[in-house]
Amino acid sequence: MNEKLFSPSSEAAIHIEDVAPSVPEVGTVSDRDAMRRLGKQQLFKRNFGFTSIFGFAMILMCTWETVLGTVAFGLSNGGPSGLLYTYIAVWLGYILIAFSMAEMASMAPTAGGQYHWCSEFAPRSCQKQVSYVVGWLGILAWQVGSTVGAFISATIIQGLVVLSCPSYGYQRWHGTLIAMLITLFSALFNVLLAKWLPIVENMILVLHFAAWITILIPLWVLAPRTPHSGVWSFFIDAGWGNTGVACLVGMITNVGAFIGSDAPAHMAEELKDASKTLPRVMGWTILVNGAMGFIALVTFCYTVGDVEAAITTTTGYPIIEVFYSATGSVAGTIGLSVLLIILNFVNNITSMAGASRQTFAFARDRALPFSSWISRVSQRFVVPTNAIILSSVIACIFHCINIGSAIAWNIIMSVGTV
Template sequence: MNSAARTALPDMKPEERYSMEELGHDGKMPTKGGTAADEREMQRMGKAQELRRNFKFIGIVGFVTILQATWESTLLANYFGLFNGGTAGVIWCTIAVWLLMLCVIASLAEMASMAPTAGGQYHWVSEFAPPKYQKSLSYVVGWCCCLGWISGIPSCGLQLAGIVQEMVLLVYPNADVQALWQTTLMVFLFVIVTVGFNIFFARHLPLAEGVVLFLHIFAFFAFLLTLWIMPEHHATSREVFTTFNDGGGWGNIGVSCLVGLATPIWCFIGPDAGAHMSEELKDASLHLPRAMMWATFGNGIMGIVMLTTFCFCITDLQGLLNSDSQYPIIQVLHGATKSYAGTCVLGSILVILLFFSTVTTIASASRQTWAFSRDQGFPFSSWVRYVPPTWEIPLNALLVCLGVSLILAAINFGSDTAFNAILSVSNAALIFSYIISVGCVRLRRLRGEPLLPRRWSLGKWGGPINDISLAFLFVGFVFSFFPVAPSIGDPKWAANFNWAIVIFAATCLLALLYYVCGGRKKYVAPVSLVKQE
């Protein structure tokens, strides 16, 4: 029945105004703003629709775009890439990571179209892994995914605190604002405020993402024109594209650039964010994969252009690296504008954009935590998974993310080295979940086993794209645990050591311990709820 016919029949019951294609499998209207396809997919996966589907295509594109915040990250997280790699290293590595990450995201997007669920990777592993390993492997992936997302929250808070401190020190060079306790309290503040936004303004999140998406694009051109036009001097093309730097002393430019992969990977990490919001997206199996691809494609172009422009503004790389700041963008902006006010205005725009990137990170982390507790993956899962009917958001999962983030941030009171390890483990844990997810699908393809129906498919290119993704992810995973500089034989090795591998291993051990001591009896592997069709 077309829309005109529906309008002409105002006295019909709501169910009668929908065609059979729009209605659910039982002839009833889809619940909480979904479509018939959403209803069928939730029924197949054995899940109840508990969250309202507030997001549409543009909203979820904005969500993924703002979370990745690629061009902003190229300005805020470039220190490690410049230190290990130089301007040439960080530019060429970022281009390579973008192209390879598109393959990873295409692989994840196909799985998201097969099973659009907030569980994301651990659910996909449960459905696609060999039957013998479906339960145990999905359980470990669920823990790692939650670790990756939750540890990303204080990471974003630390960047927010750092950029604010840099602006204060620019205007007041003698200000005492860099003590560990001061930084930690600022991280606390930003984490509490961003979690509060997710609790009290959840219904307005899609609108906020649309508005911030506009700011994201507008600010890109504002920064680009500032860095193109205002500096008195720019580096030459030869200096920018051929100057490599082995700041860590690895003795090999190739190894140094690989260690510096932390910068470009951080700029593109989190493509699964949209998947964790899929139960709040209308027509998710179609719109979600498209949104993941378009967001990363657009973000990549803007990020590479911005990073290249930024590198042209660096006329003294060693002087920049030898300064006390890990956020050289503030120095570069001030050198370009010659104005404290102009630098602080542009810096404040970065703070706003990063603030909403943190908001989206918390939203994804809470949905991942909620979904895993829905399948009894955590202690006290019945409390964590509770969704107040009038709120229609995973309130308790948000509170868990808040509490764990504050505990992780509190480590910074004692040691910024230990805290930096928490930041590194976010990359490693998410990459691990991608490896297992893509690996399971690739194994099914190799065995000739059928995949689930999907509305967005890689077709005959699925196998090669999965292979490229896995090769890249293995390299990224290994180098996520490398320290900034080699520490063998160094009496201060503990200060330079990347403790991320210890945290990652401890989390896996904790998950295994809980699983053996009773978790295996409580955990409900998602595949056990799936209805075979």
């Protein structure tokens, strides 16, 4: 391991100068003091404020959208009751994690996030070793996470085609190609239109709330009701022989819905007044998204109807089955599903930004092969272009796994929740 790895010294800043010229000093006095204290050079423009970074965090975590989009696994492993009870447990656990990270982010607002905090707060005897391991785990998790939004959007599109055209022959590679196109667009957006990202996050924050209301109200009004016993005391052990084990297996649905609580930290060097804004955003995100996700999940469980039919639906998505049951209309189902597609599409753009910043930061500290190339910041676009390219290539490779084996794909996706 490089001896200069994670060193917040002036020597680290000298190495950074080889990557890209410094942009003009921006942000508050606190931001400039933090960068000097951390031994980092200001390479990005601080375009994000409270509202835009809050939108970034909310749509990247994407809790209610992810719960509704990935509910099939938890529904078949634990049932509706298992989903609800494990959701509460996971949410409470993530609140503690998010608030702990928020405190560390206020002290060390850097794009490196967890691995940098380990380098400062771990026992001195193992700081570099722990930081290195945590950094690689973070890279892996973020690269995996940057594929989820594209995959959900692509396969919901496929599900709607199945619903609209029963003669359509479902093929996994169709969804993979769509997901790759979404990934390519996300990469291009993060390079060519990066300066518009804060504005997009502001707009998508409004859609995040508006779509939640737009989807839930028709379900509350139109969908048939499941009795209370079918929601709060209906478990499915899925052949595990133990309800508790089944619920723990299915809990991955809820864990995945809270991934990204660290996301704002990786944009810290592009956020104004980061030391104060980051902890507030991280705290509010886990509380608000958690509440929205819980209400959405309760609504789903009360309107799912025949659980077995929802799990085995030919569309691949129980939520599409619920939409169709509630509206009785293909057009209505498509209209509601399009909201999920759009939000997961933008989630992919946001995840690509987060993954590239994590990768850039780790390379900046000379912890990756070809670090000088990966950590290079474009003078024209003022973004880590090479890190974005690398992240998109890795995402496309992960997407290809789904062509060969859906089980292997699910296993890889599970890595992102660990």
